[in-house]
Amino acid sequence: MSANAKTYGLLAQFDTAAGIFEAAIQVRDAGYRKWDVFTPFPIHGMDDAMGLKNSKVGYFTFCGGFTGFFSGMTMIWFMNKFDYGLVVGGKPLFTPLFAFPVSYELTILLGAFATLGGMLALNRLPKLYNPLFKSERFKKATDDKFFICIEATDPKFAEARAVLEKAGAAAIELVED
Amino acid sequence: MANAASIPVAAAPKGKQHDPHAAPPKIVAIDPPQEFVREPLVLNGRSLAWLTERIAGVCEGKMPLWWWPAFIVSAGLMTLMFSLVGYLVSTGVGVWGLNNPADWAWDITNFVFWIGIGHAGTLISAVLFLLRQKWRTSINRAAEAMTLIAVACAGIFPVVHTGRVWFALMPGYLIPAPNANYIWPQFRSPLLWDVFAVSTYGTVSLLFWYVGLIPDLATLRDRAKNKVRGFFYGLFALGWTGSNRHWSNYEKAYMIFAGLSTPLVLSVHSIVSFDFAVSNVPGWHTTIFPPYFVAGAIFSGFGMVLTLMVPMRTIFKLEDIITTRHVELMCKVILATGSIVGYAYGMEFFIAWYGGSPYELYAFKNRAFGPYWWAYWSMITCNVISPHLFWFKWCRTNMVFVFFVSIVVNIGMWFERFVIIVTSLHRDYLPASWGYFTPTWVDVFTFVGSFGLFLTLFLLFIRFLPAIAISEVKGVTPQADPHHPLGGAKGGHH
DSSP states (O other), X not given: OOTTOOEEEEEEEESSHHHHHHHHHHHHHTTOOSEEEEOSSOOTTHHHHHTOOXXXXXXXXXXXXXXXXXXXXXXXXXXXXXXXXXXXXXXXXXXXXHHHHHHHHHHHHHHHHHHHHHHHHXXXXXXXXXXGGGOSGGGGGGTTOEEEEEETTSTTGXXXXXXXXXXXXXXXXXXXX | OTTGGGSOOOSXXXXXXXXXXXXXXXXXXXXXXXXXXXXXXXGGGOOHHHHHHHXXXXXXXXXXXXXXXXXXXXXXXXXXXXXHHHHHHHHOGGGXXXXXXXXXXXXXXXXXXXXXXXXXXXXXXXXXXXXXXXXXXXXXXXXXXXXHHHHHHHHHXXXXXXXXXXXXXXXXXXXXXXXXXXXXXXXXXXXXXXXXXXXXXXXXXXXXXXXXXXXXXXXXXHHOSSHHHHHHXXXXXXXXXXXXXXXXXXXXXXXXXXXXXXXXXXXXXXXXXXXXXTSOOTTTOOTTHHHHHHHHHHHHHHHHHHHHHHHHHHHTTOTTTSOHHHHHHHHHHHHHHHHHHHHHHHHHHHHHHHTOOHHHHHHHHHHHHSTTHHHHHHHHIIIIIGGGGGGSHHHHHOHXXXXXXXXXXXXXXXXXXXXXIIIHHHSOSOGXXXXXXXXXXXXXXXXXXXXXXXXXXXXXXXXXXXXXXXXXXXXXXXXXXXXXXXXXXSSSOO
């Protein structure tokens, strides 16, 4: 512990899914804002327990898919009708019917990229440095232990230790930035 | 139940007039039904730590002794394939057995064969996810890897079958850019739709697979014993912490990926079937092709999933995670899709007769009784008869037998594509131009070599990445349920 290290937050370990679930409800009800739950797998109902709103990833997907579909249609119209019309088999130079399969695939392609990009952007990932990685105990967050971290920037940080102890934490440690 | 006797009985006994003065029948109190207990997806009540240790252990520890010989043989075959591709490109497509009526033969057969195999991975990862089939978690990672690798194998054939591959890759042919005469690719052709379908399919499958891998890469990062592994797993894990704020977006993204991949997988093989159905070759020009191809693709894909999973679960001692029930369920998918395929074979014949086109009818008679009768009946034996063995529980639970049938299904589905492509082409409208296709050694070894590529990449996958989705399997255990006693809930189940 160096002298000029800043406190990042208080990390509490829980040993069961039910334990972390109840603890999250208590931390939420105590009015904390800057806190998070860390689990090796998504726990069903945890979003409500934490008071999170519905994820916004879907908006990204919609924008990506919309762009894909209309850029596909526009591209085919431009190439096969506008820029260089080429009659093949007496078929029309452009109709949305034959342009549909390719536009459909592009809807999915750009929708998928937007979904991945949107998920990463909303999660502020990639973020290869994280003060929590300094905790040896936190390595179990991807194995079989469950954690709550209340950040030092939360206005109610002073009472955090008491709240986490009351919630039944198996271990509590201070994490430095 | 004090006043139960006073409740009037609504339905009178059959055949008798309702008598209001008759004594009402006795009401028997029935015990409440037993709560339905689902069969566990992970056997022997394994702990979360055990799951991490066992699955991550496979790609962290040393590979078993057979891995190196298997890898060397596979890599050798892969090298053989690329050498033969080099021979083809430098010499010309004449090194294959193609001739004028049969302009497509093993090349496109292999393409459809490999792309079809990929479909099971997406079906497992996307369709079964949307249908809330939780058993998919044990098999989806390896099946998705199989998809990616199969698409890579598939992609080689349509490119090299053009002979002068540099033209195929040049603007104006596959790539939507003008060629030397300022002419753009023409989008009325299903062959160009196929380029978009297959490349979208490969890309989206890769993204979906990677999204699924992120939490498991974080697990491997946190368990890494040396710096090199820690660095690479850490880099690709993108700093994943398991934060629930992240999981919330992640799960939404995962569901959207499943929602995007489901129509995608149906469209890809439909478009592959358009390559044939939109032409006017007898035997190809049928509207049944899209659903028939999709069912066949899933059928062959599950065959390949079983071919890979049945040995894998035994070799790496994963029987508690990929249980006998998982194998049984996959056998049932084979049974269902195999029945659809069998129905489609029958319906094709019926329509060939009912449609009244003499060319169509000839094409089908020629399939079954012409010079390629042996290919047709191999296909029928492998695809129509063999899946029906899975009606019997013994056949679904005996691993050696399941493995054997899965190989038979793979062989049958290769023959299906061969039958569709070659028997339709080799005798078309003009008897004067009829011919017979015989493969050359280059045809044979290019195809054999593509298995080398497939196995090489799959062996590397199980060597370096978790072959089972660790976080997803944990999520379906009772310990993961905060309302289950094993998850630490007090006061019993619910």
